[in-house]
Amino acid sequence: MKALRVVWLAAVVPALWAQTASVHDLVAAARQRIETADLRATGHLVAVQESGARISYPMTIKAHWFPGILRIRVDLGQPPNTQRDLREHILLEMRPGGDDTIRLAEPGDAAPHIVPFDKWNTNALGPGFNYEDFLEQQYFWQGQTADGKLKFGARDCEVVKSTPGSADKTDYSEVKTWFDPTIAFPVYVEKTVKETGAVKEFTYYGIRHDEGVWSAHQIEGKIRGRSGSTLLIFDRGTVKAHLTNNDFSSAQLARF
Numbered sequence: 001m002k003a004l005r006v007v008w009l010a011a012v013v014p015a016l017w018a019q020t021a022s023v024h025d026l027v028a029a030a031r032q033r034i035e036t037a038d039l040r041a042t043g044h045l046v047a048v049q050e051s052g053a054r055i056s057y058p059m060t061i062k063a064h065w066f067p068g069i070l071r072i073r074v075d076l077g078q079p080p081n082t083q084r085d086l087r088e089h090i091l092l093e094m095r096p097g098g099d100d101t102i103r104l105a106e107p108g109d110a111a112p113h114i115v116p117f118d119k120w121n122t123n124a125l126g127p128g129f130n131y132e133d134f135l136e137q138q139y140f141w142q143g144q145t146a147d148g149k150l151k152f153g154a155r156d157c158e159v160v161k162s163t164p165g166s167a168d169k170t171d172y173s174e175v176k177t178w179f180d181p182t183i184a185f186p187v188y189v190e191k192t193v194k195e196t197g198a199v200k201e202f203t204y205y206g207i208r209h210d211e212g213v214w215s216a217h218q219i220e221g222k223i224r225g226r227s228g229s230t231l232l233i234f235d236r237g238t239v240k241a242h243l244t245n246n247d248f249s250s251a252q253l254a255r256f
Helices: 002-020 023-035
Strands: 038-048 054-066 069-076 088-094 101-105 143-152 155-163 172-180 185-193 199-210 213-223 229-238
Touching: 023 143, 023 155, 023 172, 054 229, 143 172, 155 185
Parallel strands: none
Antiparallel strands: 038 054, 038 229, 054 069, 069 088, 088 101, 143 155, 155 172, 172 185, 185 199, 199 213, 213 229
């Protein structure tokens, strides 16, 4: 009887969640994932050019939530069969109040430098992907509204539209997130660029549940109507990395 009860709960609870999930529930779940982040992952960032040519950067990502601030460090290694040194170390800091910063260090730099805001949206890392896209600050914006129920593939999704306030530092006028309400995790995201109105599409593949946390094995970013894309591929990692401030220090960032 107990086993039958467990099976019944496993079947019914996701259905109840799908019926009752609200914008508040979904955004709160997204914020909770960020505010408990303590992860390290390795993989590749693959820039697929319009010609079909691929540039694959070895990638390591560390992310940790400190009181009032999310720090993300991204180390991009040298792609194979390339001549120019393309290595980069990136430190992103996201604060719920909108005061976000991005620092960059390249080989030969004595110290990392701040990336000016007008350079955030230059697709520096590949087609449809820039430095800001490592952040998920949209879940902390004041504007959070329901935008309907839509299917994405086989999933029934709740769409949440996030809009920034005047104090939020972002190149996007709005971000729409397709959540699978049974797991409160995004499966697809659309970001509209303020200056051009271009829509950037992010698709999450290989969604999985490890160590109590939902994540995606791969994220593809592209600009609607254009060829080329950027893939973030995560091969291995842990969501209990026990990171400290030293993992994100400026001195560490400038070491290659």
